[in-house]
């Protein structure tokens with residue numbers, strides 16, 4: 001039975017679509033649509049997993065939530081030749097793991113807080129939003145410094161960490177986040193030219 005990915009439009013789930021394409025694993029995408037007003041996921045996702053969020057991966061009746069866990073699961077099961085992740089004894093492995101999880105952790109959190117506090121009416125110049133802006137800037141500078149020294153997040157080679165970091169960087173780019181950050185801009189050019197990235201766009205993100 002092929003893997004099933006529950007994909008929500010305009011969501012971080014596109015990182016897993018990209019990764020599945022990179023791995024070349026046969027899969028079925030089940031599309032779910034955000035509520036036009038609330039932007040929340042439809043209630044049918046709650047029937048698949050108690051948190052009702054996307055992405056959700058189904059493999060032979062087993063449901064897995066959380067992007068980082070899904071990525072690690074896919075890599076462990078479908079990347080035996082280490083095409084998309086460094087070996088555990090490689091010096092690149094710790095950095096790979098850090099970026100794989102930073103994509104949903106410290107570098108992503110300030111964007112989410114900025115969005116929610118903005119929706120709740122916090123002005124851009126309020127102390128809390130200023131603090132978020134500082135955290136976003138710090139993360140963007142860290143990414144730029146890393147990509148100045150390495151072509152990809154795990155070092156010399158493209159990996160699943162690039163797929164996971166993509167959403168954060170590309171949504172930041174839409175807000176001018178690449179200005180003055182040439183290494184990050186070069187990384188975006190490189191990875192968006194990959195056939196698996198283009199196939200992800202074709203799915204309808």
Ligand SMILES: N[C@@H](CCC(=O)N[C@@H](CS)C(=O)NCC(=O)O)C(=O)O
Nearest residue numbers: 011012040041053054055066067104
């Ligand atoms: N920590 C989870 C976050 C999942 C999540 O919040 N997904 C969002 C899409 S970006 C969602 O389903 N939002 C709709 C909702 O909460 O109703 C992960 O890494 O997968």
